[in-house]
Amino acid sequence: MTLSRLAALAATFAALCAAAPAALAADACANRGELDTMYCDANKDMVADVPTDSKKWKNPSTIVFTYTPVEDPAVYENIFKPFTTYLGKCLDKKVVFYQVQSNAAEIEAMRSGRLHVAGFSTGPTAFAVNLAGAIPFAVKGTEKEFQGYNLIVIVKANSPYQKLADLKGKKVAHTSPSSNSGHLAPLALFPKEGLTPDKDYKIIFSGKHDQSVLGVNSGDYDAAAVASDVFHRMAVRGEIKEADFRVIYRSQKFPTSSFAYAHDLDPKLVDKMLTCFYDYRFPAEMQKAFDGADRFFPINYKTTWEVVRKVAEGSGQGFNRANYEQESKREAAEAAKKKG
Numbered sequence: 001m002t003l004s005r006l007a008a009l010a011a012t013f014a015a016l017c018a019a020a021p022a023a024l025a026a027d028a029c030a031n032r033g034e035l036d037t038m039y040c041d042a043n044k045d046m047v048a049d050v051p052t053d054s055k056k057w058k059n060p061s062t063i064v065f066t067y068t069p070v071e072d073p074a075v076y077e078n079i080f081k082p083f084t085t086y087l088g089k090c091l092d093k094k095v096v097f098y099q100v101q102s103n104a105a106e107i108e109a110m111r112s113g114r115l116h117v118a119g120f121s122t123g124p125t126a127f128a129v130n131l132a133g134a135i136p137f138a139v140k141g142t143e144k145e146f147q148g149y150n151l152i153v154i155v156k157a158n159s160p161y162q163k164l165a166d167l168k169g170k171k172v173a174h175t176s177p178s179s180n181s182g183h184l185a186p187l188a189l190f191p192k193e194g195l196t197p198d199k200d201y202k203i204i205f206s207g208k209h210d211q212s213v214l215g216v217n218s219g220d221y222d223a224a225a226v227a228s229d230v231f232h233r234m235a236v237r238g239e240i241k242e243a244d245f246r247v248i249y250r251s252q253k254f255p256t257s258s259f260a261y262a263h264d265l266d267p268k269l270v271d272k273m274l275t276c277f278y279d280y281r282f283p284a285e286m287q288k289a290f291d292g293a294d295r296f297f298p299i300n301y302k303t304t305w306e307v308v309r310k311v312a313e314g315s316g317q318g319f320n321r322a323n324y325e326q327e328s329k330r331e332a333a334e335a336a337k338k339k340g
């Protein structure tokens with residue numbers, strides 16, 4: 001994504017935010033929680049309520065779908081092709097895959113009404129809920145459980161680093177400020193292991209998990225904090241050899257990417273869409289791409305994402321507008337560096 005495009009997205013988001021308070025001045029919202037002023041949470045389930053005015057419900061002829069840009073978006077457009085084809089037939093609507101190049105772009109697309117259903121990575125899910133009215137309903141999984149992942153810290157197999165404390169003063173890559181495993185979890189969990197980010201080492205944002213892994217492989221970074229599922233998928237695809245790396249830290253299990261729909265979709269469309277998702281079984285290629293997951297496993301944001309919100313609290317990084325805007329600026333700065 002170009003710097004000009006990122007700037008345009010940020011400007012659009014700022015304009016929407018500026019307009020929201022005036023538009024909602026008369027809104028008698030009994031509870032909003034951490035949600036932006038565009039949304040209300042009267043039932044306190046931590047996600048945006050469906051608009052009370054049915055005239056605001058959307059039932060588009062074309063459903064726009066995307067998946068988190070943790071890796072190359074083009075790869076995932078191909079992986080999800082069997083599903084998007086199925087979803088179109090199931091809903092009797094056209095379904096298109098919309099490639100996004102950053103978490104901020106994905107969140108802004110749903111907030112502005114251009115994206116109807118999407119897979120958001122773990123940390124950005126909470127930003128999407130609070131700022132874009134996203135309602136998470138599933139995680140990839142199996143018949144018994146939803147799929148999870150660990151924050152892992154990888155180094156080269158032949159490096160001298162054996163534990164986190166060995167990385168003081170070294171080049172350690174994080175992915176992006178909104179990433180759970182790539183940034184928020186390290187801020188919350190590393191200090192008790194004897195390593196404090198931004199104190200014991202300067203945080204370097206790579207932009208994406210795969211770029212962090214490749215950076216360690218090439219020697220650009222001494223270590224990187226990444227999601228275990230992304231690391232494993234890269235090995236399965238032959239992009240890296242796991243034997244070339246050593247894992248020196250592994251966290252507890254976190255939920256992997258959520259699938260969420262826009263809060264203002266027509267409830268009848270939502271009911272039908274959820275049935276389509278839950279009834280679908282991944283073909284062999286999708287199962288291979290997603291570490292054996294074979295379905296969309298139903299989840300509840302309030303309970304399933306509790307551990308993620310606690311990590312964010314522990315890192316001092318709430319899922320609010322200020323932190324989102326800060327992330328957007330950092331993404332733009334990183335894009336400018338790469339362009340230069």
